[in-house]
Amino acid sequence: MPPSAPIKSRISGAFAESPFAKSGIPDRLGLGGFQSMAARYSIFSLIRNALAYHEDWPAAWRSPEPKPAYDVVIVGGGGHGLATAYYLAKELGVRNVAVIERGWLGGGNTGRNTTIVRSNYLWDESAALYEHAMKLWEGLSQDLNYNVMFSQRGVLSLAHSQHDLRAQSRQSNANRLGGIDSELLTPAQIKALVPVMDLRAGGRYPVLGGALQRRGGSARHDAVAWGYARGADALGVDIIQECPVTGFRIDNGRVQGVETAKGFIQAGKVGIAVAGHTSVMANLAGFRLPIISKPLQALVSEPVKPVLDTVIMSGAVHAYISQSDKGELVIGAGTDRYVGYGQRGSLPVSEDTLGAICELFPSFRRLRMMRLWGGIVDICPDASPIIGKTPVEGMYINCGWGTGGFKSTPGSGWVFAQTIAHDRPHDLNAPFSLDRFHTGYLIDEHGAAGVAH
Numbered sequence: 001m002p003p004s005a006p007i008k009s010r011i012s013g014a015f016a017e018s019p020f021a022k023s024g025i026p027d028r029l030g031l032g033g034f035q036s037m038a039a040r041y042s043i044f045s046l047i048r049n050a051l052a053y054h055e056d057w058p059a060a061w062r063s064p065e066p067k068p069a070y071d072v073v074i075v076g077g078g079g080h081g082l083a084t085a086y087y088l089a090k091e092l093g094v095r096n097v098a099v100i101e102r103g104w105l106g107g108g109n110t111g112r113n114t115t116i117v118r119s120n121y122l123w124d125e126s127a128a129l130y131e132h133a134m135k136l137w138e139g140l141s142q143d144l145n146y147n148v149m150f151s152q153r154g155v156l157s158l159a160h161s162q163h164d165l166r167a168q169s170r171q172s173n174a175n176r177l178g179g180i181d182s183e184l185l186t187p188a189q190i191k192a193l194v195p196v197m198d199l200r201a202g203g204r205y206p207v208l209g210g211a212l213q214r215r216g217g218s219a220r221h222d223a224v225a226w227g228y229a230r231g232a233d234a235l236g237v238d239i240i241q242e243c244p245v246t247g248f249r250i251d252n253g254r255v256q257g258v259e260t261a262k263g264f265i266q267a268g269k270v271g272i273a274v275a276g277h278t279s280v281m282a283n284l285a286g287f288r289l290p291i292i293s294k295p296l297q298a299l300v301s302e303p304v305k306p307v308l309d310t311v312i313m314s315g316a317v318h319a320y321i322s323q324s325d326k327g328e329l330v331i332g333a334g335t336d337r338y339v340g341y342g343q344r345g346s347l348p349v350s351e352d353t354l355g356a357i358c359e360l361f362p363s364f365r366r367l368r369m370m371r372l373w374g375g376i377v378d379i380c381p382d383a384s385p386i387i388g389k390t391p392v393e394g395m396y397i398n399c400g401w402g403t404g405g406f407k408s409t410p411g412s413g414w415v416f417a418q419t420i421a422h423d424r425p426h427d428l429n430a431p432f433s434l435d436r437f438h439t440g441y442l443i444d445e446h447g448a449a450g451v452a453h
């Protein structure tokens with residue numbers, strides 16, 4: 001849920017400034033000597049710090065002043081920007097990198113989303129990209145030595161009509177052919193999996209079946225941002241918070257650096273990962289993108305005992321719901337029908353969603369909602385992202401993830417890092433270049449993406 005105050009670098013537990021970091025113990029994580037085993041989070045560091053009343057945890061990442069120049073500047077300290085910096089440093093040895101964030105880490109959509117992770121998209125290009133992300137999710141807590149609470153509790157998409165059933169069957173078959181797990185469930189199987197749901201044929205939203213991806217689930221969104229920040233910082237990346245980028249210096253079609261609230265920062269290359277504000281950045285750089293930005297809403301209930309251990313999505317009624325580890329029901333609604341930058345969204349959208357949730361889960365009618373918020377999502381005409389080069393040499397964009405980019409965070413950062421380092425897209429993101437809006441090779445994921453996640 002959106003944090004209420006800027007996250008400073010003192011998140012519980014860390015290693016960056018730890019005396020153990022200099023202990024010379026072998027770097028078993030392959031993090032280039034920045035992270036020693038003794039400085040890792042572990043049961044032993046927990047016990048040691050518990051004995052010190054948890055007062056001696058060092059900062060999870062530094063808060064340096066920006067240097068005059070970097071090889072790469074990443075604009076946007078959300079999950080995608082931080083993951084990009086981490087993989088640039090870890091996999092490609094590019095460590096003279098800064099992430100410039102106008103607010104606080106994860107304060108954009110990364111900290112506002114409903115945390116659903118799955119990889120069952122329709123087209124081969126998307127499925128390959130999201131499945132790459134899924135494989136990274138499966139080892140992410142170990143890779144980062146940070147518990148991102150990835151929970152593969154299954155994601156079930158409901159079919160409310162014969163048309164939904166046929167579309168799900170097509171998508172499920174496509175997934176299985178591509179090696180991605182997918183099962184079509186009957187109403188009886190769904191009732192056994194989610195006893196609290198009302199499937200009655202006479203109800204307003206009868207459930208005729210559903211598609212289940214058992215490897216799908218959820219993760220703790222802030223932990224993803226913090227884990228990548230900590231990992232990137234340990235590899236030498238500078239993370240600069242509360243520093244908006246206000247412009248770009250471009251000479252002869254090539255980017256020279258970024259103008260920021262803390263002055264000009266020279267950059268060999270600039271990667272932009274600012275989600276709903278991408279068209280604003282493109283405007284500053286002098287090119288246009290086929291993107292619209294809209295608020296997308298979510299809300300949480302008061303916490304209750306465990307009642308729902310699967311993520312339920314309904315694209316048809318624009319509602320999706322899961323239960324967090326704290327017991328709150330996390331509910332996702334739709335986007336506003338018009339373009340906007342207000343991070344709250346309009347009330348009729350959440351009212352519609354709650355109406356649908358109450359029909360599907362009658363016992364939830366008695367719950368009180370605790371918080372409602374919005375995030376600005378960036379939507380492409382084909383509901384697929386853009387990850388690649390821009391008309392400005394040395395400038396790259398990663399955007400257009402719309403309502404569903406949290407699940408792709410590790411994969412998106414990984415391919416974006418490759419693209420920036422090699423100045424050309426990786427095979428996995430080559431189909432997602434800006435060029436497709438000229439060539440017409442669109443990747444229409446409206447069915448699989450839509451507002452559902």
Ligand SMILES: Cc1cc2nc3c(=O)[nH]c(=O)nc-3n(C[C@H](O)[C@H](O)[C@H](O)COP(=O)(O)OP(=O)(O)OC[C@H]3O[C@@H](n4cnc5c(N)ncnc54)[C@H](O)[C@@H]3O)c2cc1C
Pocket residue numbers: 075076077078079080081100101102103104105106107108109110111112113114115116117243244245246273274275276277296297298332373374375376377401402403404405406407408453
């Ligand atoms: C309510 C809601 C529910 C969602 N649910 C899901 C879900 O269940 N599953 C899923 O897969 N996806 C979901 N999404 C989508 C997902 O959250 C996003 O696609 C994803 O988090 C985008 O990550 P990001 O790092 O690109 O963007 P962000 O996390 O938004 O990061 C971009 C950062 O750029 C910064 N920035 C902007 N302008 C500037 C500037 N001028 N200078 C410097 N920094 C700047 C912002 O402050 C921000 O921190 C949801 C989104 C919302 C809003």
